[in-house]
Amino acid sequence: MDETDAWDASTLSVRAALRDAIGAGDGTDPRAAVATVVSVDGSAYRRPGAKRVLADERAVGAITAGCLEEPVADLAERALADGAVRETFDLTGEDDTWSFGLGCNGVIDVLVEPADGSFRPALDRVRTGGGRTDASRRLPDSQSDRTHAALLTVVGGDHPVSGGDGTVPVGARALVGEDGSVASADPRPPLPDDLLAAVRDRAAAFAAAGRSDTVTVETDRGTAAVFVDGLEPVPELLVFGHGGDVRPVARFARDAGFRVTVATSRGARADAERFPAAHDVVAARPPDVADAVSRPADTYAVLMSHNFVDDRLALDALLDCGVPYVGVMGPRKRFDQMREALADDGVELSDDELDRISTPVGLDLGGGEPAQIALSVVAEALAASNGRTGGRLTDTEGPIHSRPDRDADSD
Amino acid sequence: MDETDAWDASTLSVRAALRDAIGAGDGTDPRAAVATVVSVDGSAYRRPGAKRVLADERAVGAITAGCLEEPVADLAERALADGAVRETFDLTGEDDTWSFGLGCNGVIDVLVEPADGSFRPALDRVRTGGGRTDASRRLPDSQSDRTHAALLTVVGGDHPVSGGDGTVPVGARALVGEDGSVASADPRPPLPDDLLAAVRDRAAAFAAAGRSDTVTVETDRGTAAVFVDGLEPVPELLVFGHGGDVRPVARFARDAGFRVTVATSRGARADAERFPAAHDVVAARPPDVADAVSRPADTYAVLMSHNFVDDRLALDALLDCGVPYVGVMGPRKRFDQMREALADDGVELSDDELDRISTPVGLDLGGGEPAQIALSVVAEALAASNGRTGGRLTDTEGPIHSRPDRDADSD
Incomplete structure (x- = not known):
């Protein structure tokens, strides 16, 4: 692994x-390949859907904890020469019998394909933004809410092609929207109509849930293993503020996989150089901050203008536009005052709105440095985007030492 | 704020x-100045002890959420010309009456001083490591445990100097260890003996706790305001592993304020270039990984070699050396197996040892990408270093909307 990885x-x-x-x-x-985890037996470092793009000059992404880079690079060359290939890596015997279910152990199915144009319609569907000058990302809600899709790829089985002459090859592909709409995926061979019909409803459900896995599909004519790759836009973090404390929030959030928009407040310039980690930097009057939200359902907002009135106006606007999470920086008392001020303006926050507000923002990590505060904020936003509340995993099933060893095998 | 800030x-x-x-x-x-928050009225972005170093070419650190940079830069010039100066910034009236307790509001006392040699003994005391070639950091435990100190600085009052002729100036200084030992702080004027005697015990307690605040000290001769800056080494994160997943852990941990050591496992080269965020990269046989621990009480360890035997041997070694936290990557079932294997070797983990083990490592953030897993791990280590357990701050005092508005002022 080096700088090109x-x-x-x-x-x-x-x-x-x-x-x-x-x-x-x-x-x-295509001159690059893409490797995708399509199924996993047991616990693994990456789940189905994880991808690694292998181009001549650079590899991007991880499909294991770091043990399959070399064989996957070999498969990439093969895929570029001969087309999509699925390979099963059974690593359970590589170490000792105690090593299982993690990283370099377990059974992992990997699909390696040419990075051809068949991916493009799906990528376009889940694309959000794409640069600071891309005005097109601000779609009307009715359009922007329809951004999920499932990319279906045959990865095995013996299902015949439509005419019946031969088997559907690994790599045959279709695109299914969350509403069940179907699109082709040129230049790949299509899925036969009967196979597609048999998997379409499941694919739409996977698309809606952003779920990825290999499913077995049976028709009257045969059986196929189809990898259904549910793709959804990545969550967006919207930071309202302009101070130095915004920078580490943007940096951590970008690193943690958010698309990041900084909406500068109080006359601050929307200076992209000040927030190099942000994908977008926009200037926003507090009541208009929701204009920076293209997909309310997937947007997690943090108010850190350090100005009471600005934060209050932005809070009102963001709650109205329907974002599921608004973190408000500052002590609880400050928010209580904010709530009173809103009441004086005739705005009573509903229970639903209060449930979407997180204040003091962040997880309870105890650190007081700017970067520690930022880490706490981004960790909470990430947890919120996944429906979690950020406690310790070790506590999720009770204390370790009071738990019966019901899963332990005997030696 | 720019690249030099x-x-x-x-x-x-x-x-x-x-x-x-x-x-x-x-x-x-001195050609640089250092600004320190010495007291705060109410809630503030930074607590007493927060520092900003102002050199000609570069400023490092934050003392507010971004509103006092300019006046503090002016004070830095004054301090370099005339010596230490304390200034009170009362920002409560800057915005409106609702804006308080955060960032650009509230009352903050700032001490601005020349970055002279008086800091050096304290910095030496809390220093840990200092580069990949610094072998001296591996002190015997008896020495390495005595690393806390309090730097005492007069910031006000009318206490007379030792001879009685004149008042102790702002900037007069002494260094007190957590054991009550006293050292001078040349080239600063010292604290008068009676003043030092009156504050010494409190200073030792602040040193032990790493606490910083301004205290009022009275003697028979007068009263002084003394800023007691309890300094302790920063916590260390020790990562045992060698894969690509170590990189984001090291990066987040460094950003979040840890000193970071990567101990590579299983014959991997201790290649500093592979882990650019680490302060130290060392090669360690698993049973010897504790050799990389210089201050056990302040070291938070994460095992992510993805090798069952290596992780088990490292776990045993780290528990023995007394670190308070060992995160073990992997599913709970893997740890159960590890515990069985240890038992087969005659090692029964005590309740105390089990309490120090965190597995599955990390906070429950729900993200499955390498950087998201890393964020979860570092967030838990940070929480552990501060005696916290994660979870949302907004939940710490119950749901917002069920809480009586007892703190809210009427308009």
């Missing part, structure tokens, strides 16, 4: 690398 | 900048 890249970065690899052409002469 | 630098970086500013000379001709 962005191993710990976020999903957003892996998608950007894939998009770059496909390039501006018609995608029929 | 490392506003969100960690305490470790601020101390390094202060050390650099003092330079290799005798520290009597």
Whole structure:
């Protein structure tokens, strides 16, 4: 692993690398490959859907804890020459019998494919933003809410092609929207109609849930293993503020996989150089801050203008636009005052609105340095985006030493 | 704020900048200043002890949420010309009556001083490591446990000097160890003996607790305001592993203020270039990993070699050396197996040892990307270092909307 291996890249970065690899052409002469975990037996470092893009000059993304880079690089060359290939890596015997279920152990199925144009419609669907000058990302809600999709890829089985002459090859592909709509995925061979019909409802459900896994699909004519890759836009972190404390929040959030917009407040310039980690930097009057929100359901907002009136106006606007989470920096007492001020303006916060407000913002990590506060804020936003509350995993099933060893095998 | 303003630098970086500013000379001709929050009225972004080093070419550290940079820069020039100065910033009226207790509001006392040699003994005391070639950091435990100190600085009052002729000036200084030992702090004027005697016990307690605040000290001869700056080494994160997943852990941990050592496992080279965020990269056989621990009580360890036997041997060694926290990456079932294997070797983990083990490591943030896993790990280690357990701050005092508005003022 070296500087050309962005191993710990976020999903957003892996998608950007894939998009770059496909390039501006018609995608029929790919020069990069993409490896995807399509199924896992037991516990693994990465789950199905994890991707690694392998281009000549650079690899981006991780599919294991670091043990399959070399064989996957070999498979990439094969895929570029001969087309998509699925390989099973059974690593259970590599170490000793006690080593299982993590990283370099376990059974992992990997699909390695040319980074061809068949990915492009799916990438376009889940794309959000794409640069500070891209005004098109501000879609009306009705459009922006329809951004999920499932990319279906045949990874095994013996299902015949539509005419019945031969078996559907590994790599055959279709795109299914969360509403069940179907699109082709040129230049790949399509899924036969009966196979597609048999998996379509499940694919739509996977798309809606952002779930990825290999499913077995049976029709009257045969059986296929289909990898259903539910793709959804990455969550967005919207930071309202302009101070130095915004910088580490933007940095951690970008690293942690958020798309990051900084909305500068109180006349501060929307100076992209001040917040190099942000994907977008926009100037926003506090009541208009929701204009920076393109996908309310996937947007996690943090108010840190350190100005009471500005934060209050932005809070009102963001709650109205429907974001699921608004973190408000500052002590609880400050928010109590804010709530009173809103009441004086005739705005009574509903229980639903109060449930979406997090104040004091952040997880209880106890650190007082700017970067520690930022880590606490981003950790909470990440937990919120995944429906978690950020306690210790070791406590999730009770204290270790009081738990019966019901899972332990005998030696 | 620009590239020359490392506003969100960690305490470790601020101390390094202060050390650099003092330079290799005798520290009597300082060319940089250091600003320190010495007291705060109400809730503030930074607590007493927060520092900002102001050198010609670069400023490092934050003392507010970003509103006092300019006046503090002016004070730095004054301090370099005339010596230490304390200034009170009362910002409660800057905005409106609702804006209080955060960032650009509240009352903050700031001490601005020349970065002279008087800081050096205290910095030496709390220094840990200092580069990959510094072998001296591996002190015997008996020495390495005595690393706390309190730097005492007069910031006000009318206490007479020792001879009685004149008042003790702002900036008069002494160094007190956690054991009550006293050292001078040349080239600063010392604290009068009676004043020092009156504050010494409190200073030792502040040193032990790493606490910083301004205290009022009375003697028969007068009263002084003394800023007692309890300094302790920053916590150390020790990562045992060698894979790509170590990199984001090291990066987040360094950013979050840890001193970071990567101990590579299983024959991997101790290649500093592979882990650029680490302060130290060392090769360690698993049973010898504790050799990389210089201050067990302040070391938080994470085992992520992804090798069952290596992790088990390292776990045993680290528990033995007394670290308060060992995070073990992997599912709970893997740890149960590890515990069985230890039992087979005749090692029964005590309740105390089990309490120090965190597995699955990390806070429950729900993210599965490498950087998200790393964020979860570092957030837990930070929480552990502060005696916290994560969880949302907004939940710490019950749901917002069920809490009586007892703190809210009427308008």
